[in-house]
Amino acid sequence: MHDENKQRLQVPRRPPWTKNMTVAQLDRQEKDAFLDWRRGLAELQEQDSFLLTPFERNLEVWRQLWRVLERSHLVVQIVDARNPLRFRCEDLESYVQDVEGAEGEQGTGKGKRRSLLLINKADLLTAKQRRGWADYFDSVGVQYAFFSAANAAALQQARRDAEAAEEAEQEILDRAAELEEDNLHEAASSESSSDDEGSTSEEEDSSDESEHFMLPLSSEDDSEDARDPRAKVLSVLELEDLFVRVAPDLSNFTESAGQQATKLVIGLVGYPNVGKSSTINSLIGEKKVSVSSTPGKTKHFQTIQLSPTMVLCDCPGLVFPQFATTRADLVCDGVLPIDQLREHTGPTALVVKRIPKEVLEATYGLSIRNKAADEGGNGTITAEDFLITYAIARGFTRAGQGNPDEARAARFILKDYVNAKLLFCNPPPGISEEAFNEETWDLALKRAEGKKRAPVTRVGKGADTFVPANIQQSDSSVIKVTGHKSHTVDQDFFANDGTLAARPFTQGSARNGQEFTRSKLYPHQNAVADDGTPLNGRRARVAAVLANTGDVGTGKKHHKKIKRVKQRSGRGYD
Numbered sequence: 171m172h173d174e175n176k177q178r179l180q181v182p183r184r185p186p187w188t189k190n191m192t193v194a195q196l197d198r199q200e201k202d203a204f205l206d207w208r209r210g211l212a213e214l215q216e217q218d219s220f221l222l223t224p225f226e227r228n229l230e231v232w233r234q235l236w237r238v239l240e241r242s243h244l245v246v247q248i249v250d251a252r253n254p255l256r257f258r259c260e261d262l263e264s265y266v267q268d269v270e271g272a273e274g275e276q277g278t279g280k281g282k283r284r285s286l287l288l289i290n291k292a293d294l295l296t297a298k299q300r301r302g303w304a305d306y307f308d309s310v311g312v313q314y315a316f317f318s319a320a321n322a323a324a325l326q327q328a329r330r331d332a333e334a335a336e337e338a339e340q341e342i343l344d345r346a347a348e349l350e351e352d353n354l355h356e357a358a359s360s361e362s363s364s365d366d367e368g369s370t371s372e373e374e375d376s377s378d379e380s381e382h383f384m385l386p387l388s389s390e391d392d393s394e395d396a397r398d399p400r401a402k403v404l405s406v407l408e409l410e411d412l413f414v415r416v417a418p419d420l421s422n423f424t425e426s427a428g429q430q431a432t433k434l435v436i437g438l439v440g441y442p443n444v445g446k447s448s449t450i451n452s453l454i455g456e457k458k459v460s461v462s463s464t465p466g467k468t469k470h471f472q473t474i475q476l477s478p479t480m481v482l483c484d485c486p487g488l489v490f491p492q493f494a495t496t497r498a499d500l501v502c503d504g505v506l507p508i509d510q511l512r513e514h515t516g517p518t519a520l521v522v523k524r525i526p527k528e529v530l531e532a533t534y535g536l537s538i539r540n541k542a543a544d545e546g547g548n549g550t551i552t553a554e555d556f557l558i559t560y561a562i563a564r565g566f567t568r569a570g571q572g573n574p575d576e577a578r579a580a581r582f583i584l585k586d587y588v589n590a591k592l593l594f595c596n597p598p599p600g601i602s603e604e605a606f607n608e609e610t611w612d613l614a615l616k617r618a619e620g621k622k623r624a625p626v627t628r629v630g631k632g633a634d635t636f637v638p639a640n641i642q643q644s645d646s647s648v649i650k651v652t653g654h655k656s657h658t659v660d661q662d663f664f665a666n667d668g669t670l671a672a673r674p675f676t677q678g679s680a681r682n683g684q685e686f687t688r689s690k691l692y693p694h695q696n697a698v699a700d701d702g703t704p705l706n707g708r709r710a711r712v713a714a715v716l717a718n719t720g721d722v723g724t725g726k727k728h729h730k731k732i733k734r735v736k737q738r739s740g741r742g743y744d
């Protein structure tokens with residue numbers, strides 16, 4: 171169904187134009203064409219009931235895309251490696267073929283422009299996964315490359331640090347030499363030569379380190395996948411070389427005064443958040459010379475002179491129209507902002523569905539309990555199980571009754587998902603999600619092995635910070651030492667395997683072996699009865715009192731109405 175209607179999800183086209191047209195004429199025909207385009211999409215949504223992503227509806231933004239495409243010889247579409255198909259706009263590739271010349275001379279460069287799919291954040295993929303995508307894109311005839319702007323930036327930083335360290339060292343050496351000269355010491359030359367050796371080895375060390383950073387998911391990987399050149403994550407210089415190789419012959423293009431183009435213009439297009447700015451910065455960062463950043467003719471896109479023969483043309487982040495699966499998908503893909511989220515269960519359920527329980531537990535040092543069959547559980551954890559466990563462990567409670575703040579927990583979890591702390595990579599068509607992510611999850615578990623468990627549940631004034639006993643021993647420098655009483659509670663509180671269980675600690679009346687009532691054990695949930703139904707009125711107040719005093723017998727004397735505090739009207743004040 172979606173496939174049949176795919177051609178109706180077009181990028182808006184700029185109507186043909188000539189230099190002889192007036193500004194008003196141009197403006198009118200662009201607005202008309204744009205309205206037609208919007209009408210077509212509205213029909214698709216309303217009459218045919220397709221759900222579309224909240225695509226870009228501002229003509230000015232599309233106008234910038236038009237200008238970027240007209241200027242560019244090579245259009246680089248940047249996508250997020252975790253979901254390349256979600257971020258790839260196929261129609262953009264067709265449009266690139268139709269774009270007319272920048273100067274309005276019909277036919278200038280038409281059909282000669284080239285496209286390249288740049289799969290950024292490739293550091294998040296294993297070599298095997300990259301190979302899977304390479305197979306797919308080869309099969310559909312798309313020109314692609316893997317890149318990691320984050321790793322490129324880290325390498326550049328490591329190099330700058332090494333250079334700075336070398337410079338600082340040289341300064342010290344120079345100063346020492348001066349002093350020694352003053353004092354007429356003879357040993358100066360031999361010392362400085364041994365220091366020189368030191369600096370060389372340090373440089374080697376740092377380059378080793380950055381090499382390690384370069385491919386965190388596959389650095390120890392000497393498999394066939396890692397050796398496949400198609401799966402290689404390119405360095406900045408390799409990427410520049412590729413731009414030149416893929417670019418069309420510039421003799422097909424003219425520049426402003428009708429002269430043949432001399433500089434290769436590379437347009438960078440993509441959704442927000444795919445790493446466009448990071449990619450540009452890594453390209454700029456590689457240059458020893460400072461680059462000029464000149465605002466383009468229109469206010470918003472920028473042209474950046476990378477070298478005498480290469481110019482980058484940076485387009486603002488664009489959300490292309492596409493068929494949406496669910497809102498939850500859009501949130502998890504980072505297309506909808508998390509902070510303005512109203513409904514958090516759907517996206518969290520998607521996270522729970524995609525990332526195995528063990529990985530979630532290991533990442534956060536939690537022990538997530540699933541609901542028992544009589545509570546409606548089916549053996550797997552739900553979004554609610556996860557959110558409540560996380561909220562309790564982090565001490566996120568809602569104002570008022572003090573129940574776990576699931577919405578706040580969801581915001582943290584979803585941000586971790588979007589930022590790849592919780593990593594899930596969508597597979598190419600025909601490969602199962604589990605098979606594709608197996609190695610990613612193994613690595614996540616391995617990474618979490620040495621990690622200390624979440625020592626962050628604080629409930630009540632002066633409560634200790636609790637961690638499983640085994641962690642207190644191994645990492646006592648970080649964790650507060652807990653007393654005998656709290657240690658007893660810890661044993662119940664933490665599961666046997668040392669992970670944090672989904673039960674809150676209650677301050678005060680912990681007695682070994684004593685049965686706690688629900689209202690004591692879960693004071694912040696005092697408005698919920700044992701069977702899960704809400705308590706209200708008198709029952710709720712009794713529960714609140716019990717939780718406060720920890721004593722059933724004496725609860726009554728505290729069972730008073732809360733005194734009304736005199737409210738000031740505000741009159742008489744400035």
Ligand SMILES: Nc1nc2c(ncn2[C@@H]2O[C@H](COP(=O)(O)OP(=O)(O)OP(=O)(O)O)[C@@H](O)[C@H]2O)c(=O)[nH]1
Nearest residue numbers: 290291318319320321442443444445446447448487
């Ligand atoms: N792991 C990883 N993260 C990256 C990489 N490149 C960018 N990011 C992260 O992705 C997020 C978005 O990066 P930006 O460069 O701001 O993305 P953008 O496409 O320019 O976003 P807009 O400015 O909104 O258009 C940031 O949190 C980056 O740290 C990468 O290669 N690997």
